[in-house]
Amino acid sequence: MAVQRHSPSHLMELERSCKEEWEKLPKNSTRPGLTTTAIGAVDLQGAGGNWATVGRRSRGCRRVHRQREKRKGKSVGLRIGTLNVGTMTGKGRELADMMERRKVDILCVQETRWKGSKARSIGAGFKLFYYGVDSKRNGVGVVLKEEFVRNILEVKRVSDRVMSLKLEIEGVMLNVVSGYAPQVGCELEEKERFWSELDEVMESIPTGERVVIGADFNGHVGEGNTGDEEVMGKFGVKERNLEGQMIVDFAKRMDMGVVNTYFQKREKHRVTYKSGAKKKWDMDRTEENRQEYKELQRRVKREVSKAKQKAYDELYTRLDTREGEKDLYRLARQRDRDGKDVQQVRVIKDRDGRVLTSEESVQRRWKEYFEELMNEENEREKE
Numbered sequence: 001m002a003v004q005r006h007s008p009s010h011l012m013e014l015e016r017s018c019k020e021e022w023e024k025l026p027k028n029s030t031r032p033g034l035t036t037t038a039i040g041a042v043d044l045q046g047a048g049g050n051w052a053t054v055g056r057r058s059r060g061c062r063r064v065h066r067q068r069e070k071r072k073g074k075s076v077g078l079r080i081g082t083l084n085v086g087t088m089t090g091k092g093r094e095l096a097d098m099m100e101r102r103k104v105d106i107l108c109v110q111e112t113r114w115k116g117s118k119a120r121s122i123g124a125g126f127k128l129f130y131y132g133v134d135s136k137r138n139g140v141g142v143v144l145k146e147e148f149v150r151n152i153l154e155v156k157r158v159s160d161r162v163m164s165l166k167l168e169i170e171g172v173m174l175n176v177v178s179g180y181a182p183q184v185g186c187e188l189e190e191k192e193r194f195w196s197e198l199d200e201v202m203e204s205i206p207t208g209e210r211v212v213i214g215a216d217f218n219g220h221v222g223e224g225n226t227g228d229e230e231v232m233g234k235f236g237v238k239e240r241n242l243e244g245q246m247i248v249d250f251a252k253r254m255d256m257g258v259v260n261t262y263f264q265k266r267e268k269h270r271v272t273y274k275s276g277a278k279k280k281w282d283m284d285r286t287e288e289n290r291q292e293y294k295e296l297q298r299r300v301k302r303e304v305s306k307a308k309q310k311a312y313d314e315l316y317t318r319l320d321t322r323e324g325e326k327d328l329y330r331l332a333r334q335r336d337r338d339g340k341d342v343q344q345v346r347v348i349k350d351r352d353g354r355v356l357t358s359e360e361s362v363q364r365r366w367k368e369y370f371e372e373l374m375n376e377e378n379e380r381e382k383e
Contacts, residue, residue, distance in 0.1 A: 001082065001217050001247070001260050078169075080176065082108040082214030088130070088141070089113065092122035095143065100124050105145045108178035108214025112139035117157050129165060131157035140178040142214075153355060156204075162197045166209075166355070173355055175205050179215030184243060195246060202254050206354045211256070219243025221258055228252075233262035 081104045085091055088109070099107055109128070115135045122128050125146030132139030138160040144152070153173075154166040164177040179198055182190045198213075205211055222240030225232045231251040236258075240248075251258055277293040318324040348356045348365055356362050 001215055001258065078105045078174075079103055080106045080108075080212050080214060082110070082178070082216070084110045084180075084216040086111055087113040088128070088139075092120075092128070093124075096122045096124040096126040099126055099143065099145070105148060106176055106212075106214075107143040108176065109141045109143060110139075110178065110180035110216040111137075112141050113137065114139055114141075119155075129155055129163070131160060131163050133160045138180060140180050142176055142178050156201065158197050158201060161194050162201060164201050168355065173206070173209035175209055175211045177201055177211065177213040177215070179213060179217070181215065181217045181219065181243065181246075183218050184241070191243075191246070195250065198250070199253075206352075208354075213256070217243065217247050219245075219247050221245075221247055221261060225261065231256065232258040235264050236261045 079102075081102075083095075085095065088095075095107070095109070098104075109130075112130050112132055113135055114130055114132045117131050119127060119129045122143065126143050127146065127149050128141050128143045130139065130141030140161060140163050142163065142165050144165075148167060148169070151167040151169050152165060153168055155163070156165075157163045161180045161182075162177070164175055167174045167176070177198070179194070181194050202211070220238045220241050221232060221236040221244040222238060223234065223236050225234050225236075228248055231248060236244075247258065250256075277289070277296045280289050280293070319328060348362045350356055350361070350365055356365055
C-alpha cells in the first residue's frame with residue numbers, strides 16, 4: 001500500500017482523473033501480476049509543486065500523466081512501488097528484472113528476511129538498501145534504479161519494520177519510507193511501536209519535502225470512503241478492520257492520501273498473483289493436485305541447482321586464468337562500492353538541519369559559516 005502527502009483538493013482531482021482514465025480502458029487491458037504493488041507517480045516541480053495524477057495503465061501497471069505547471073524548471077516523473085517479497089533470498093535478479101520490465105524507478109520491499117544493515121547490487125543496475133535483525137522474520141528495504149543511487153543524501157534504518165531514504169532529484173527533496181506493519185495476530189504493543197516509529201520518521205521530515213510511504217500495512221481500509229474522502233478513494237478491499245482504521249487515522253494525522261484506493265481494479269487483481277500448479281492446488285485441494293504441485297516444486301529446485309552448479313564451475317575455471325584474477329579484484333572493488341549507502345557527501349544544511357538545494361541558499365550558508373568562524377573569539381585571546 002502506498003501513501004503520499006496530498007492536499008484534499010489534489011486528492012479529489014486524483015480520484016476524478018483515475019475514474020476518467022479507467023473508463024477509457026479496453027476491458028482486456030489489464031493482466032494479473034505484482035498486484036501487491038501500488039505504482040505511484042511523483043511530479044517533482046519544486047517545493048510548491050503538485051503531485052502528478054496517475055492515469056491510464058500500461059502493461060498491467062499505471063502510466064504517468066504529469067501535470068506540468070507554468071513555471072521554469074524541469075519536470076521529473078518517477079514510478080514508485082511497494083511489494084512484500086516474502087524473502088529476498090534467491091529473488092534479487094527476479095526483482096531487478098520485474099522493475100526493469102515494469103519501468104519502476106524505486107521499489108519499497110518488506111519481509112526481506114535478510115540480517116544486517118547494508119546495501120547490495122541485485123543486478124541490472126538496481127541497488128537494494130536494507131535492514132533486518134533476524135533472518136527468519138521482518139526486514140525492510142528500498143531498491144533504487146542505478147541513475148538515482150548517486151542522488152541519495154541520507155539513509156535512516158530505524159528498525160526491521162521502518163527505514164527511509166532521502167534523495168535530491170532536480171533540486172527537490174524526496175523521502176521514500178518503507179514500512180512493514182505487524183500482522184493482525186501480533187501484540188498491540190508491537191503495533192503501537194511500529195506506528196510510533198513511523199510517526200517519528202514523518203515528524204523528522206521538513207514540511208517542504210516530498211514524502212512517499214510504500215508499506216505492507218497488514219490492514220484493510222475497506223471499500224467506500226464516506227467520511228474519509230479527504231484521505232482515500234472508494235476502491236479499497238473488503239471491510240475495514242482495526243488495522244485499516246490505524247492506516248486511515250495515520251493518513252489524516254499526516255495530511256496524506258492512501259493512493260491505492262484511487263485505482264479501480266477488478267476483484268481478481270486485488271490479491272497476489274498466483275499461477276500454474278499452485279493456482280490449481282489453491283482452487284481444488286485434492287490429493288492429486290497436491291502431489292502434482294509438490295512434484296513440480298521438486299523439478300524446479302533440481303533445475304535451479306543444476307544451473308547454479310554449472311555457473312560455479314564456469315566461474316572457478318575462469319578464476320584460474322589471468323583475466324579471471326583481474327575480474328576478482330574488480331568484483332571486490334565493486335562490492336565495496338555497492339556496500340556504501342552514500343556514494344559522495346554533498347549535503348549542505350541550514351541552521352535547522354534542512355537540506356539546501358539552490359545555489360543561492362548554499363552560498364548564503366557558506367557565508368554565514370565563515371563569518372562565524374572568522375569572527376569567533378579565540379580562547380587564548382580571552383585570557
